[in-house]
Amino acid sequence: MTTPLQVTRELFDDVMVPNYAPAGIIPVKGKGSRVWDQQGREYIDFAGGIAVSSLGHCHPALVKAIQQQAEQLWHLSNVMTNEPALRLAKKLVDATFAEKVYFANSGAEANEAAFKLARRWALDKFGAEKDQIISFSKSFHGRTFFTVTVGGQAAYSDGFGPKPGAVLHAEFNNLASVKALISEHTCAVVLEPIQGEGGIIPATTEFMQGVRELCNQHNALLIMDEVQTGVGRTGKLYAYMHYGVTPDILTTAKSLGGGFPIGAMLTTTDIASHLKVGTHGSTYGGNPLACAVAEAVLDTVNQPNVMAQVLSNEQLFRQQLKAINEKYQVFSEIRGQGMLLGAVLNNQYKGRAREFFLASAEQGLMALVAGVDVVRFAPSLVITPDEITAGMQRFEQAVKQVIGV
Incomplete structure (x- = not known):
């Protein structure tokens, strides 16, 4: 008789590549905005799988969608198309500026496609000299070699040999720094409406x-990386809609699948035409399971009442974080939008975000960091006011633990 495998945190160290350092707990069950570990301890989820679990855990609409699709068709290949992919693409097109959609499996892959498309578009229309991509310091666009190079954080891109060329980095929210770099050689500028990994820094409208x-002046494409800000997270379906600015290419993932891996690149018919068959x-990408789940996410999220709930939840988060800060004076500001918020540590606690993150876990709250100075919150879009209040009570205990009160 085979002895059942004992699945413990130590097993990770035995069998997994050590590029992650996961917490000691192993979650085994989730429902809504609550998670339980192997010992049955409950956690309130303010992390959302890093802005992924847009409808929380095991949302009935998503469970139903995957169950139904699992009994019909799992995978074909892109030699053929499938109904869930076409329905999802049509709904994305109808809800955004876009006319064409390309499906991938992650945000990194969506960005990889966007950067390749921008280069191919520029090559076809203007020639090989127009190949530069301008990104921004502190940006994050994925972990493939191309996307990590475009991202503006050397800690993620150094140490792997020669990097792809023709990638420049300006300063976020500094238009003069973009003017200093952009030229006839620029094929695209890529930015996040809110820098996520860089510290929850929103772009200004100006x-x-x-x-x-x-x-527009330099015949360059504007690529918006909405992997973290998209699918309702900021209170609109996509964050670009807050700015009165339309991108040429948009990438989306994370919340789009509600926890099931999917990414997408959205663009116009004219630009899309440069990714000809085989390029x-x-x-x-576009497999029926992922697209069926994402369609259910989009149908559920893209409703006025859900968008209103995201904004009301934001106000409740801000009010309760303000109340905590008035007691303990640990944050210099709360920034972000919707259900993507960052509590920026003041000078006294600068560099200690991970301590707040770890203390939160000890108090039964799942939170995040965004760099060393920001505690990040990216919960379910439909988290309830009661769950927010309960989570904030736990976060207050974490704050007290860190500052020694």
């Missing part, structure tokens, strides 16, 4: 509109 104008592809 900056966003200025970058759009510079792209790019994905074995799993």
Whole structure:
């Protein structure tokens, strides 16, 4: 008789590549905005799988969608198309500026496709000299070698040999720094409406509109990386809708699948035409399972009442974080939008975000960091007011633990 495998945190160290350092707990069950570990301890989830679990854990609409699709069709290949992919693409097109959709499996893959498309578009229309991509310091666009190079954080891109060339980095929210770099050689400028990994830093309206104008002047594409900000997280379906600025290419993932891996690149018919048959592809991209779940996410999230709930939840988060800060004076500001918020540590606690993150876990709260100075919150879009209040009570205990009160 085979002895059942004992699954413990120590097993990770035995069998997994050590590029992650996961917490000691192993969650085994989730429902809504609550998670339980192997010992049955409950946690309130303010992390959302890093802005992924847009409808919490095991949402009935998503469970139903995957169950139904699992009994019909799992995978074909892109030699053929499938109904869930076409329905999802149509709904994304109808809800955004876009006319064409490409499906991938992650945000990194969506960004990889976007950067390749921008380069191919520029090559076809203007020639090989127009190949530069301008990104921003502190940005994050994925972990493939191309996307990590475009991202503006050397800690993620150094140490792997020669990097892809023709990638420049300006300063976020500094239009003059973009003007200093952009030229006839620029094929695209890529930015996040809110820098996520860089510290939950929203783009100003003036900056966003200025970058759009510079792209127009220099025949460059504007790529918006909405992997973290998309699918309702900021209180609109996509964050670009807050700015009165339309991108040429948009990437989306994370919340789109509600926990099931999927990514997408959205663009116009004219730009999309430069990815001719055979120029790019994905074995799993657009598979029926992922698209069926994402369609259920989109149908559920893209409703006025859900968008209103995201904004009311934001106000409740801000009010309760303000109340905590008035007691303990640990934050210099709360920034972000919707259900993507960052509590910025003041000078006294600068560099200690991980301590707040770890203390939160000890108090039964799942939170995040965004760099060393920001505690990040990216919960379910439909988290309830009672769950927010309960989670904030636990976060207050974590704050007290860190500062020694």
